[in-house]
Amino acid sequence: MIIDHSRPCHKERKKQEQKTVSIAVIASSIPSRWANSINTMKHADAFSKLGHKVKIYSIINDMQEDLRNELHDAIYDWYGISPIPINYHKTFPFFFHTNFLPYKGIRWLDRKIFRNAFQAKLNPHKRIAEECFKAGVDFAYCRGFFPMIACMQKGIPCVIETHGAIISEPMKKAFAYSNHDAFRGVITISESLKSKYIAEGVLAEKILVKHDAVNLSLFDGVSNDKKTLRSELGLPLGFKLIMYVGSLKPGKAIHKIVEAANADSNSFHRYVLVGGTENDFKQYRNLCTERGMQKLIFVSFQNNQLVPRYMKAADILLLPYDIEETQSVMDMKTTSPIKLFEYMASQRPIVAHLLPNFASVLTESDAWTVPLGHKILPLIEKVLSLSDQERKKKCDQAYQKVQNYTYLKRARCILDLAQIDKRPDEQI
Structure with a gap:
């Protein structure tokens, strides 16, 4: 895949006096009852409380859309966080079920006849990456490999949080970019997972091991x-x-x-x-x-x-x-x-x-x-x-x-890994 170099990935670190950087938090399970959904929203809240401009992008299926409609504005109480803008993108299965023959046909038509027009219009990961690029996002915190890949192709610095012990194909595709400057790092929760990711080619210094946290x-x-x-x-x-x-x-x-x-x-x-x-x-x-x-x-x-x-x-x-x-x-x-x-x-x-x-x-x-x-x-x-x-x-x-395991402290470590964190004077 070709990475878009039209915007330099290696952005200069923000000056001390500048108040915010723009952060995209991208996941595919908001809203839901899953722990990774809670983890994602707590990090968005922590980035915001550290003084940054945060926007959440959620890739949702029909079930999550039903829950979203049920919750409406109560979603912030649902997660126990302060209000943060959320942009929802509907997923379409023919982009991801690669072995299902009818979906293969749709993708072939899109590629050969329509020059990927369907994918550009409907693929939620590419739509989100395009929005982030146009909005001048400084950094993307991703809980999925496909949105990370799409953002890196736009030159947007990314980190991926994954607790996966199974090396999946999407993980391999994302880790293939690990030596590129847009790939800022991996956040995980154990040293044994870190060893697995190193074996897949990720540099040890690009992997942050941090336990989960609490607000x-x-x-x-x-x-x-x-x-x-x-x-x-x-x-x-x-x-x-x-x-x-x-x-x-x-x-x-x-x-x-x-x-x-x-x-x-x-x-x-x-x-x-x-x-x-x-x-x-x-x-x-x-x-x-x-x-x-x-x-x-x-x-x-x-x-x-x-x-x-x-x-x-x-x-x-x-x-x-x-x-x-x-x-x-x-x-x-x-x-x-x-x-x-x-x-x-x-x-x-x-x-x-x-x-x-x-x-x-x-x-x-x-x-x-x-x-x-x-x-x-x-x-x-x-x-x-x-x-x-x-x-x-x-x-x-x-x-x-x-006290040593808070989302604020964890978020600061993630931003250090991403090399864009500002340094406020307040104690965390």
Whole structure:
């Protein structure tokens, strides 16, 4: 592919006194309930809070368009961020399903007869890249390889955030540009992923390894009064609430929580699952009915603005995993979940299965952990038997540690990688 050199890619670093640079945040999952969607929007918010001019470009399918229409202006509460302009682009499948014969025919006609006019008009990645080019965007933060490639072809400096352990064809195509100046770098969440990308030809100095992060202001502004929070959220009073907040997709070991609830003989314990859809809950509701269980409470997916309130209403927050669970939605050897840092920010006791990539973040001084495969109920009972002061000590240590894992600090590191960050005087 030919890169457009009509605009120099190597832009001079902005002068200290200049207030903003123009940043495009480009993703294909906004709005959605997926963690990468939350991660993307939190970064857009952080870039904006650092004083930059930010615009979000979202490539959406029919399902995401339905959710967008449902949310409308409430999308900012959904993600727990300040308002930022969002430009939506509809995707068309014949650009991406390369092996489906009718789509091949459409692309052939477009190329041979119409000189790629359809692609220029309808391909969302190329449309976004053209818009960014015309708008004079200084830098693009991408959560997809196709928009990154399209932007680099326009000479727009780009970084790609990817947590992918599987080397896909789109990844290979993007990494083929890694020695070009428009390719500013890769952001990922583990050293093992970095090694994979180096093996694909990306220079080590162009890869930034950073754990996920948290927006502390969402938590610091919430009361620590559990009784008040439970009353406001409709959660039961007079019980110890053992809570999980997050996706109920495969790999999240929800069955481990159900097992613990079923084996727990204390009538004053309740297990709360926050974050699923009614379809996600169905199998667990049926199981509760079969076994006569009354300890599980189901709370549907909540917007990100409300998540801190639920977490702070809990007595214990659970982070279970089952490495043997099939069809997991993440790689357990490399995952760095947003939920971990939100739990730490909530100042509530954490009971977790210890995954390999947690070791540099979560220790015995911050949380109560067990190896993968171990039951979590004995640890839950141990934590609840401790004094308030003993529990508070670890919670405080976790809260102090999470100060180093904010989106503002992560965004600054990304901008350093992209070589365009301004240096404001304020502390982050």
